[in-house]
Amino acid sequence: MDDLSRFCCLNPDCPEHGKRGAGNLSVTSRYCPDKARRMLRCRCCKARFSERKGTPLFGSHLPAEKAVSVLHHIAEGSGVRKTGRLVGVSRETVARYSRKAGRHARGLHDELVAVSPPYP
Ligand SMILES: [Zn+2]
Structure with missing residues (x-):
């Protein structure tokens, strides 16, 4: 049995949209x-x-291991050119994956940190 608890319906018109682990x-x-x-x-x-x-x-055309390696290097602070050389991809590829990961991280942040803690 596949564990689908981390997934949710991505159709914005669906009543179950965004509800993780809803069993749908x-x-x-x-x-x-x-x-x-x-x-x-x-x-x-x-x-x-x-x-x-x-x-x-x-939509990634890179092998998953290579794409994850690109993002690990960027997350550790390596620059676009350095990451490209280390992983063996073009700097344009590094920049494209960085933008995609950034958009994804923003969406995840907005979902997980919906309300800021109140000031004391
Ligand atoms: Zn749905």
Whole structure:
């Protein structure tokens, strides 16, 4: 049984939109050459989407290990050119993944830190 508690429906028109672990998702198929990625379906609105949709790795052409390595280097403070040389990708690729990860991090921050703590 797949653990889908970290996922939620991504259809903004669905009543279950954004509710993690609501039990409305199921795995309909697996894709990519090694069948490691799951296609998810919402029982409520019937939407289907990749488990990677909404993540910095969605639509990635780099192997996952290399994409994660790019983001690790950036998170540790390596510059775009240095990261590109170390990982073996172009600086444009590093910049593109950085922007995608930044947008994702902003959305996650806004979800997890919805309310600032009150001043004492
Ligand atoms: Zn839905």
